[in-house]
Every structure is written in structure tokens, then in C-alpha cells.
Amino acid sequence: MACVDDPARNLAKQLALFGRAVKRGARVLCTQELFASPYFCQVEDHRFFDLAEPIPGPSTDAFAAFARRHAVVVIASLFERRARGLYHNTAAVIDADGSMLGIYRKMHIPDDPLYYEKFYFTPGDTGFRAWRTRYATIGVLVCWDQWFPEGARLTALQGAEILFYPTAIGWHPGEKAKYGEVQHDSWEVIQRGHAVANGCFVCVPNRVGHEIVRTADGTPVSPDGIEFWGQSFVAAPNGRVVERAAPDREQVLVVECDLAKVETARTHWPFLRDRRIDAYGDLTRRFVDER
Amino acid sequence: MACVDDPARNLAKQLALFGRAVKRGARVLCTQELFASPYFCQVEDHRFFDLAEPIPGPSTDAFAAFARRHAVVVIASLFERRARGLYHNTAAVIDADGSMLGIYRKMHIPDDPLYYEKFYFTPGDTGFRAWRTRYATIGVLVCWDQWFPEGARLTALQGAEILFYPTAIGWHPGEKAKYGEVQHDSWEVIQRGHAVANGCFVCVPNRVGHEIVRTADGTPVSPDGIEFWGQSFVAAPNGRVVERAAPDREQVLVVECDLAKVETARTHWPFLRDRRIDAYGDLTRRFVDER
Numbered sequence: 001m002a003c004v005d006d007p008a009r010n011l012a013k014q015l016a017l018f019g020r021a022v023k024r025g026a027r028v029l030c031t032q033e034l035f036a037s038p039y040f041c042q043v044e045d046h047r048f049f050d051l052a053e054p055i056p057g058p059s060t061d062a063f064a065a066f067a068r069r070h071a072v073v074v075i076a077s078l079f080e081r082r083a084r085g086l087y088h089n090t091a092a093v094i095d096a097d098g099s100m101l102g103i104y105r106k107m108h109i110p111d112d113p114l115y116y117e118k119f120y121f122t123p124g125d126t127g128f129r130a131w132r133t134r135y136a137t138i139g140v141l142v143c144w145d146q147w148f149p150e151g152a153r154l155t156a157l158q159g160a161e162i163l164f165y166p167t168a169i170g171w172h173p174g175e176k177a178k179y180g181e182v183q184h185d186s187w188e189v190i191q192r193g194h195a196v197a198n199g200c201f202v203c204v205p206n207r208v209g210h211e212i213v214r215t216a217d218g219t220p221v222s223p224d225g226i227e228f229w230g231q232s233f234v235a236a237p238n239g240r241v242v243e244r245a246a247p248d249r250e251q252v253l254v255v256e257c258d259l260a261k262v263e264t265a266r267t268h269w270p271f272l273r274d275r276r277i278d279a280y281g282d283l284t285r286r287f288v289d290e291r
Numbered sequence: 292m293a294c295v296d297d298p299a300r301n302l303a304k305q306l307a308l309f310g311r312a313v314k315r316g317a318r319v320l321c322t323q324e325l326f327a328s329p330y331f332c333q334v335e336d337h338r339f340f341d342l343a344e345p346i347p348g349p350s351t352d353a354f355a356a357f358a359r360r361h362a363v364v365v366i367a368s369l370f371e372r373r374a375r376g377l378y379h380n381t382a383a384v385i386d387a388d389g390s391m392l393g394i395y396r397k398m399h400i401p402d403d404p405l406y407y408e409k410f411y412f413t414p415g416d417t418g419f420r421a422w423r424t425r426y427a428t429i430g431v432l433v434c435w436d437q438w439f440p441e442g443a444r445l446t447a448l449q450g451a452e453i454l455f456y457p458t459a460i461g462w463h464p465g466e467k468a469k470y471g472e473v474q475h476d477s478w479e480v481i482q483r484g485h486a487v488a489n490g491c492f493v494c495v496p497n498r499v500g501h502e503i504v505r506t507a508d509g510t511p512v513s514p515d516g517i518e519f520w521g522q523s524f525v526a527a528p529n530g531r532v533v534e535r536a537a538p539d540r541e542q543v544l545v546v547e548c549d550l551a552k553v554e555t556a557r558t559h560w561p562f563l564r565d566r567r568i569d570a571y572g573d574l575t576r577r578f579v580d581e582r
Contacts, residue, residue: 107567112559127570147562149440149488150571157579186487186530186560193484196477197440239477268403269477271438276398277575279418280441284568288448 001250002209002228007036007051011059015066017252022070024254027096027135030075032205032232033143033168034089037079039228042213043221044119052081055103060092068098073133075140077166079120080105089121089142091166096134104129106142107151114172114226117144130158136259143167146191146204150283156198161262163194167206170228184229188241196239199265199272201257205232208250237265292541293500293519298327298342302350306357308543313361315545318387318426321366323496323523324434324459325380328370330519333504334512335410343372346394351383359389364424366431368457370411371396380412380433382457387425395420397433398442405463405517408435421449427550434458437482437495441574447489452553454485458497461519475520479532487530490556490563492548496523499541528556 001017003010014036018029036059040048053059055078063074073096080090080103089106105124109117128151130139139160145151146165155163169187171180195202212225233244234255245251266272282288292308294301305327309320327350331339344350346369354365364387371381371394380397396415400408419442421430430451436442437456446454460478462471486493503516524535525546536542557563573579 107570108565110565112561123567128573144565147488147560148566149444149484150566150574153440154571154573154579157573157576159579182529182531189480189530190484190487193440193481193488196481197438197484238473239480240473269438270403272578274399274401274435275439275441275577276414277577279398280445280575282419282445282448283441283574284571285448286566286568287563288445288450 001032001035001207003035003038003207003211005038010036011062015062017250018066018074020252021254022072024252026072026254028073028075028133028138028162030164030203030205031077031166032207033077033166034079035077035166038211038213039168039207039226040213041117041120042114042211042226043215044116045215047216048120049081049087052079052087054082055080055090055092056100060094060100063092064094064098064100067094067096071096071134073135073138075138075164075166077142086122087120088124089117090124091140091142093131093133093138093140101131101133102129104140104142106145108144108148110144114222128154128158130155130160132159136161136257138162138164140164140166143169146187146194149194149197152194152198156200160200161259162201162203162257163198165191165202165204167204168228169206170226173210173224173227176227180229184231188231188233192235192239192241195235195237196269197271199237199269200262201237202235203255204234205253206230208248237261292323292326292498294326294329294498294502296329301327302353306353308541309357309365312543312545313363315543317363317545319364319366319424319429319453321455321494321496322368322457323498324368324457325370326368326457329502329504330459330498330517331504332408332411333405333502333517334506335407336506338507339411340372340378343370343378345373346371346381346383347391351385351391354383355385355389355391358385358387362387362425364426364429366429366455366457368433377413378411379415380408381415382431382433384422384424384429384431392422392424393420395431395433397436399435399439401435405513419445419449421446421451423450427452427548429453429455431455431457434460437478437485440485440488443485443489447491451491452550453492453494453548454489456482456493456495458495459519460497461517464501464515464518467518471520475522479522479524483526483530483532486526486528487560488562490528490560491553492528493526494546495525496544497521499539528552
């Protein structure tokens with residue numbers, strides 16, 4: 001979806017979109033990353049800490065009520081205020097009875113031009129997690145996590161049949177003509193690769209719309225902001241994109257994930273059988289400079 | 292390339308193909324997996340242990356002479372006889388002066404219908420490795436390794452700018468119409484994902500041709516054998532396929548890999564900066580059944 005400045009309106013729209021999904025039979029619903037606001041990380045501005053909220057808090061209360069009413073699982077990506085001066089980029093997982101199953105705090109935090117997340121978010125301390133919900137065992141990772149095969153693997157190793165990646169990624173408009181297609185393709189390919197490597201579904205709801213964040217006096221923080229590239233998608237355990245949204249408009253994707261395909265994928269391509277766990281110890285090193 | 296039964300003819304053809312590559316400017320050359328013979332692992336037959344050879348041995352001698360003469364690096368995938376009753380699927384890496392830099396013994400060994408490698412090959416004990424050759428720092432992994440992000444990462448963490456995957460993969464002809472396209476796509480996608488995740492080049496020389504292995508009395512071990520799908524390719528650090536060979540004929544690919552692109556990829560998509568090595572410990576577990 002596309003966001004406006006007012007969090008209340010974004011929440012109302014999100015619930016309306018979820019309502020459309022439920023009418024079409026959805027049972028596990030996931031927001032994009034930080035659905036409640038524009039992507040404020042385009043600038044380092046202390047004002048934006050006011051957007052954060054506790055978990056549980058107003059957003060999770062609203063989603064819990066929705067989950068209970070419709071008997072659906074909800075994954076909500078939120079700006080978490082954990083304590084004074086301690087903030088995270090957090091996903092809350094609510095089961096189909098409205099109970100909070102737990103939270104995942106984004107483990108990998110980016111810092112790149114217009115994506116100044118290290119200013120706002122302390123790297124997660126939850127580790128990678130999966131939850132047995134009423135309808136599937138799911139794991140949640142958030143945006144930048146999607147570039148790290150380690151996160152996908154560790155979540156799958158806890159039993160996740162579906163990996164969700166609430167996301168807010170887009171193009172610098174000035175780069176789009178030259179690099180846009182390749183950037184989008186890299187992003188989709190690596191996540192399709194997670195589906196293949198782990199024999200699981202991968203669901204990626206991404207933000208859409210063109211956002212230019214402004215300072216308190218109304219000055220744009222960059223000449224042309226970010227054009228979020230939408231194209232939310234679901235990949236099957238064989239890596240195929242089952243469905244992909246448009247790059248330029250809001251959309252509700254409802255995709256059937258036959259969980260039996262996870263077993264089929266993993267016995268026909270038995271990678272979990274053959275992992276060389278005796279030889280993976282150096283994955284906890286920053287770099288293997290010398291032996 | 293396509294293989295015949297006679298190892299001497301395969302070696303002669305391989306050297307001729309390498310000669311064509313050198314004429315076109317190649318500086319690092321890599322064979323497909325087990326180039327010296329048909330893909331005998333289609334059956335569990337003790338006869339085929341006779342195809343193995345020591346390293347160093349006749350094949351590495353020939354490649355070392357070639358490497359020295361042409362001042363090129365050679366990566367050769369061989370059936371290694373290490374000791375009586377101890378065999379590996381091994382890649383030898385020879386520098387441009389003809390010296391042996393080292394070997395990599397395939398760490399992940401498959402066992403699937405017509406790919407009965409666990410019968411022949413003891414899983415490698417070299418660990419994952421990279422070598423500083425005259426022209427680039429390279430890592431070598433072999434075929435089934437290509438499905439494991441851990442292997443790619445561990446090799447990249449040792450400085451590899453290019454990952455080579457000598458390969459022998461193909462279709463069961465009876466499955467090709469229904470599953471062939473998806474199988475090939477999964478294979479290419481996961482390796483393009485390794486290029487993206489690690490910001491390095493990935494080069495994959497694959498076998499081509501239709502092989503039906505026979506028992507000593509001439510009986511085919513399967514009705515239709517394996518149709519190796521060729522389509523050797525090189526992926527750039529952004530995951531794009533720079534060049535891809537045909538599925539149905541022998542081909543020499545010579546692809547320029549601008550190593551400066553590794554630095555560009557890794558600073559523009561700084562995944563190595565942000566890995567959460569404090570949280571990756573469970574990657575050495577088989578499954579995370581409980582906390």
C-alpha cells in the first residue's frame with residue numbers, strides 16, 4: 001500500500017485492505033514494513049521517534065481485535081518503542097484467536113543513502129524465530145534481512161513453512177533508468193533463492209508509492225525521495241513466483257500456499273538432509289582472514 | 292562438453308576446448324564436474340572405481356603443463372583416489388605457473404535417483420576454501436554444493452571474488468516436459484542468489500549431452516538416462532546472467548569478470564558489513580527443535 005502522513009489513516013486503510021483479503025479467503029495476513037507511516041528513515045530527524053509505539057499497544061490492539069473477529073493470523077510491522085531511547089523495527093505475530101504469539105526484532109539494520117535505519121533502530125535481540133500459528137508455522141524477517149541467507153536458514157530450521165518479509169524498498173528516481181531493473185531483479189532473485197534453499201514459501205509485501213520526506217520546516221530531505229517499487233510477491237518452494245503485484249499501485253494479493261509442497265520440495269531436493277553442520281562454524285566469523 | 296567412455300579422449304577434448312578458450316583470452320579455466328568420464332553415478336557399480344586417479348596424477352600433470360605453457364589458471368574436477376577404498380569428488384586448482392595451489396573435496400554429496408554419489412564419494416574433509424591465483428582470488432565448490440548458501444558464504448568469507456561450480460546436472464527425460472523448466476530455473480536462481488548475497492562472480496560450467504550408463508553386460512541402468520542440461524553460465528555480483536550457454540551443444544564461454552565490480556557491489560549493497568555473527572550460532576545445528 002501507499003502511505004500518508006497520518007498514522008490513523010494508514011491503520012484504517014490497512015484494516016480495510018485486510019478486510020478485502022479476508023473476503024477473498026486469506027488466513028494469514030501481513031503488512032508491509034512500517035505500514036503506519038511514511039518511510040521516515042529517509043532522514044535522521046529526532047521528530048520521527050514520536051511515531052513509535054509500544055508493543056503491545058494501539059496497533060497490536062487493533063490487529064488483535066481484527067484477528068479474533070475474522071479468525072485470521074496477522075503479522076504487523078511496527079516502529080517499536082521499547083524504552084526511553086530504545087527503539088526497534090519489530091514485527092508482531094498475532095494468532096487467529098487474537099493472542100500475541102510473539103515479536104521479531106529486525107536483526108540486520110541497513111544504513112545507506114535515504115535508508116538511515118541505524119539512526120532509529122537498535123539491531124534486534126530476539127534472534128530468528130518461527131511460530132506455530134493456527135494455519136501454518138511461519139517465520140518473519142524484515143526487509144534488509146532478506147539479503148542474508150543466514151536469516152532465512154535459521155528461521156526455516158525452526159520449522160517455518162512460510163517466510164514473511166515485510167518490506168519498504170524502492171528506487172532512487174535518479175537511478176531508476178540505469179539501475180532500476182537490475183536492482184529489483186537482484187531483490188527478487190535472492191529471496192526466490194531462499195525459497196529454493198529452504199524448500200519453503202516466501203511472501204514479500206512491499207510498500208508502493210513515491211514518498212519525499214520533509215524536515216520540520218517543509219524542506220524536502222532529498223530532491224526526489226524514494227519511489228517504492230511495490231511488486232509484492234509470493235514464491236513457491238521451487239523458487240517460482242506464484243503471484244506478483246504491480247510496481248505502481250496498491251494491491252491485495254491472496255495466494256494459496258499448499259503446505260504439503262514443503263515436504264515434497266524437501267524430499268525431492270533434500271538439502272536439509274545433507275547440510276555439513278560440522279563445517280559451518282566459521283559462519284559466525286566476520287571474515288576468515290587467516291587459518 | 293559432452294563425454295564419451297574413453298577418459299583419454301575426454302582429456303584430449305578438454306585440452307582442445309581449453310586451447311580455444313585461451314585463444315579467446317581466457318585466463319582462469321574450469322572444467323565441468325568429472326569431465327574425464329561419463330557421469331557413472333547413475334548406478335552403484337564397483338567397476339567405476341577404476342576411473343579414479345590420484346591427485347597429483349595423470350590429469351593434473353596434463354593440466355599443470357597446459358597451465359604453465361599458456362600462463363593460465365586451471366580448475367579441474369576429478370574423481371580422486373585418495374587411498375584404497377577412499378574416494379572423493381575433488382577439484383584441483385593449478386596456478387598460472389603450473390604449480391598446484393591445492394584441492395577442494397566436495398563437501399555436500401547427493402544421493403537421488405540416478406545421482407548415487409554417496410556410494411562413490413566420501414564427503415570432503417577440506418572444508419571450504421579460496422586461493423589467491425595469479426589473476427583472481429577464487430573459490431571452487433562442486434555441483435550439489437551449489438544448493439547450500441553456507442558453502443558460498445564460507446568461500447566468499449575467505450576472499451573469493453569468483454566462485455566456480457563445476458557441475459553435472461540434467462533432466463530425467465521422462466520428467467523434462469513437466470518439471471524441466473522449473474528445475475533448471477531453481478538451479479540458476481539459487482546460484483544467482485549466491486552472487487548477490489556475496490557480491491561476487493559465480494561461474495558454472497555444466498555437462499551437456501544425453502548419457503545412459505550401462506552395466507558390464509551392456510544393460511542400460513535406467514530406461515532413459517540423464518539429459519544434461521548444459522546452460523553453463525556466469526553471473527555478475529548483481530546476480531545478472533552475463534552469458535549463458537545453450538542446453539544442447541558443447542560451447543566455450545569466455546567472460547570478462549571485472550574484479551572491481553566486487554568492491555562496488557559490496558559497498559553499494561553492504562551485506563558483509565551487517566552480518567549478525569553474534570546470532571548465527573545455530574547454523575551448525577541440524578534443526579532447531581527446541582529452545
